[in-house]
Amino acid sequence: MTESRYEAGMNVRKEVLGSEHVERSLANTTDLDADFQRFITETAWGFLWARPDLDRRTRSLVTIAILAALGREELALHLHGSRNCGVDPHEVAEVLLHVGIYAGVPAANAAFALAKKEFPETATQDVKQAQEDV
Structure with a gap:
């Protein structure tokens, strides 16, 4: 069956x-x-x-981009679920950078705030070095 x-x-x-x-x-x-x-x-x-035709990792990133761009509250849920799809927090950051350009800085700013809560392990990384590398 x-x-x-x-x-x-x-x-x-x-x-x-x-x-x-x-x-x-x-x-x-x-x-x-x-x-x-x-x-x-x-x-x-x-x-x-x-x-x-799209793997779950890709679908998760697409969903995050759409929810972030639209400012939907389900973004937090899908950020959490992205871990189960093999998404790396840095991939989320790249998607949210795209959101900032194509959907607006306020949408990306709100999404980054949620992402920082979901991925607290990223707070320990050397931010200064990352800024110098840009």
């Missing part, structure tokens, strides 16, 4: 965002948003994220 789009979506969603987040989202689902939760699981995760 083949896996349904919903089942495939749940698997991808858990792999990217983490089982804990997905279980928490499901626990908070009500009659009001149950259809919406099913829709995003089947469509975003079971259809779009499950497509074979």
